[in-house]
Amino acid sequence: MLLLIGIGLNDPQDITLKGLEAVQETDYVYLENYTSKLQCSTGDLETFYKKKIILADREFVEDGSIILQQAQEKNVALLIIGDVFSATTHMSLYLQAREKNIAVKIVHNASILTAVGITGLQLYKFGKTTSIPFHDSSTPVQVIKANYPLHTLCLLDLDPKNNKYMEAQDALTMLIHKGLDPETKVIACAQLGSDSSVILYTEAKNVKPLGKFPQCIIVPGELHFMEKEALKTYTFN
Amino acid sequence: MLLLIGIGLNDPQDITLKGLEAVQETDYVYLENYTSKLQCSTGDLETFYKKKIILADREFVEDGSIILQQAQEKNVALLIIGDVFSATTHMSLYLQAREKNIAVKIVHNASILTAVGITGLQLYKFGKTTSIPFHDSSTPVQVIKANYPLHTLCLLDLDPKNNKYMEAQDALTMLIHKGLDPETKVIACAQLGSDSSVILYTEAKNVKPLGKFPQCIIVPGELHFMEKEALKTYTFN
Helix, strand or coil: CEEEEECECCCHHHCEHHHHHHHHCCCEEEEECCCCCCCCCHHHHHHHHCCCCEEECHHHHHHCHHHHHHHHHCCEEEEECECCCCCHHHHHHHHHHHHCCCCEEEECCCCHHHHHHHHCCCHHHECCCEEECCCCCCHHHHHHHHHCCCEEEEEECEEHHHCEECCHHHHHHHHHHCCCCCCCEEEEEECCCCCCCEEEEEEHHHCCCCCCCCEEEEECCCCCHHHHHHHHCCECC | CEEEEECECCCHHHCEHHHHHHHHCCCEEEEECCCCCCCCCHHHHHHHHCCCCEEECHHHHHHCHHHHHHHHHCCEEEEECECCCCCHHHHHHHHHHHHCCCCEEEECCCCHHHHHHHHCCCHHHECCCEEECCCCCCHHHHHHHHHCCCEEEEEECEEHHHCEECCHHHHHHHHHHCCCCCCCEEEEEECCCCCCCEEEEEEHHHCCCCCCCCEEEEECCCCCHHHHHHHHCCECC
16 A cells, blocks of 8 residues: 655644554655755654654655555555645656555645745635746746736745755845846745744845745735735735 | 644544644634534544534634633634635634734644645646635636636535535536536546545536535646546546
8 A cells, every 4th residue: 555645844743643643554654855845854753753764755756666566565655745746746656556556545734835824815816836946947937927916826946955945035036037026025935834934025125035944935916905914914124 | 822723624633743732732622614524523523632622603713802812811722624724714813813912823734725636636737716606606717717727726615504515516507607618627526635535527517416525626727748647547427
């Protein structure tokens, strides 16, 4: 059996009771460590889950052959930061398992895609999500403009293997270079979903390094009165 | 202190370890029972959480005065189906608490907004979310058309107090009446995020009653090759 288990956004206690029980009954536990960044170490997870964890990089998960072979005879868990299908990369493994008639169990969890609701922006009013890559790209600004009057969530690139995480300030410099008005009001966020999250509502040109990761940016579209009220509480001049 | 605790989509075991610990340390535990439907009773939650639960309807939560008064001196938890801010209705309580300098703790959880990822549709390609009300409305079809080529998630209305939940078939009849081509391929879903979920990919006119609740409909936009591969596994003729 293959178990795809979302472990949420922060630390060991973010797993669900269902997820923890499932993890503890498996023979192998992998952790994908390339789609986001937890606020704890793999060792913290191992201590709390009472299980040895094997780190799995993108190539290993997307190839999937070892995991699927093990899942034919044993219980194999893949722990996924956030929710199971928030990143597109895990769907391929799920489909391959089903094709091979391997039983699959999914345990959902919190995702950055809904944790952004704490900003006060209404989740149903978000358009397409865009990613801001380390290299130059015109796509994010195009998405932001096409989404308007809807809000745009911009996920910032990361390379955990090399301990490299993008700062909202650098992402915004790139967006401005590609045509975003520097006076556009944006929401720069770090460590959303944790008790130490940072949320700043200010003009794009004013965003300073937040120093905590992962980060994301939201470019709001048209704002409802209630959304404005919420954003006021995060205003930074 | 006010604790806003997402409890996920299904049953008592969907709460996170962090959420359970928080619930057990509170003096009053409310459960909002109007934004969705769990696959268990309030009694099941009480037994598992070892806490008495008070049901709270929309008026009680949106007014908020009793909860906020209690939260000035005691620990008060509001349990929310799905993630905390997936429904817009809980933001007002959060803002009121902050205005009154009441400490607030948020515990995130899984939401229908990302659980739909199991269909194989890529979550970043969804546009605005729409709700299909019991009464006639032209809005959902307008949203679907405006979102294209993005996907549209349609949440179906529900009235748990009167045990009334909308069938995807009835919602689609309304959409077709308002201009949706009856041959549009749609995904009709029931109890997503549970082990007993139903996912059917077929033409709008072909959807039959699913008999399980809650339900939602997704009207896909332009499909990527991988999305088509996933949807094939849910095809129903």
